[in-house]
Amino acid sequence: MAQINPSILSADFSRLAEEARAVEGADWLHVDVMDNHFVPNLTLGVPVVESLSRATGTPLDCHLMIEDPDRWAPQYVEAGAGSVTFHVEAAAAPVRLAREIRAKGARASMALKPATPIEPFEDLLPELDMLLIMTVEPGFGGQAFLDIMLPKIRRTRELISKHGLELWLQVDGGVSASTVERCAEAGADVFVAGSAVYGANDPAAAVRSLRESAERATASAAWACGH
Numbered sequence: 769m770a771q772i773n774p775s776i777l778s779a780d781f782s783r784l785a786e787e788a789r790a791v792e793g794a795d796w797l798h799v800d801v802m803d804n805h806f807v808p809n810l811t812l813g814v815p816v817v818e819s820l821s822r823a824t825g826t827p828l829d830c831h832l833m834i835e836d837p838d839r840w841a842p843q844y845v846e847a848g849a850g851s852v853t854f855h856v857e858a859a860a861a862p863v864r865l866a867r868e869i870r871a872k873g874a875r876a877s878m879a880l881k882p883a884t885p886i887e888p889f890e891d892l893l894p895e896l897d898m899l900l901i902m903t904v905e906p907g908f909g910g911q912a913f914l915d916i917m918l919p920k921i922r923r924t925r926e927l928i929s930k931h932g933l934e935l936w937l938q939v940d941g942g943v944s945a946s947t948v949e950r951c952a953e954a955g956a957d958v959f960v961a962g963s964a965v966y967g968a969n970d971p972a973a974a975v976r977s978l979r980e981s982a983e984r985a986t987a988s989a990a991w992a993c994g995h
């Protein structure tokens with residue numbers, strides 16, 4: 769089943785609790801943590817995640833676009849995140865980190881920037897609950913979807929099937945009514961959407977509509993046959 773995770777990056781930061789509640793019905797709330805080192809933007813940190821986890825019943829999917837995730841990721845689990853994504857380009861010890869996130873009780877997820885291939889990380893997949901393929905350069909919402917990521921999504925889905933894994937495959941960046949179906953056909957099953965949700969008049973309706981489109985595309989996708 770397709771999951772839609774609205775990205776808080778496109779919300780009004782002066783009303784975060786209200787904006788989180790505006791998308792109740794979404795599967796997860798995607799929280800973009802940026803440190804102005806790993807990416808050229810600065811957003812929020814552990815205390816805000818702690819407050820958000822008290823303000824909403826929607827589980828938090830924290831995407832750490834930061835240096836030194838080995839040090840920080842466990843603190844996001846303690847702050848209430850149900851899923852923590854670190855970037856493989858930033859992690860010193862990705863296997864140890866994934867195991868630590870899981871041991872602390874959250875889902876462990878690893879992200880790849882657009883220029884990072886999946887193939888060198890095939891053996892790490894069983895250590896993960898989710899893999900995130902960035903479909904824009906991380907750092908900012910509202911960018912155009914990178915079509916050239918579609919073959920990487922397809923190849924990753926093939927690897928997940930080959931190993932018989934339950935791993936979720938998330939895409940993030942430029943996901944909208946006009947791109948969600950192509951992502952689903954290629955093999956994604958978790959969709960982060962910022963501007964397409966928070967830029968809509970009715971964010972909760974936008975979530976429902978994206979989910980319907982993704983599920984329609986998944987139903988006719990070759991990779992999902994027998995799912």
Ligand SMILES: O=C(CO)[C@H](O)[C@H](O)COP(=O)(O)O
Binds near residue numbers: 777798906910911
């Ligand atoms: O990780 C991100 C940027 O680095 C955001 O989650 C992403 O860009 C969502 O925004 P939009 O859907 O508007 O592209």
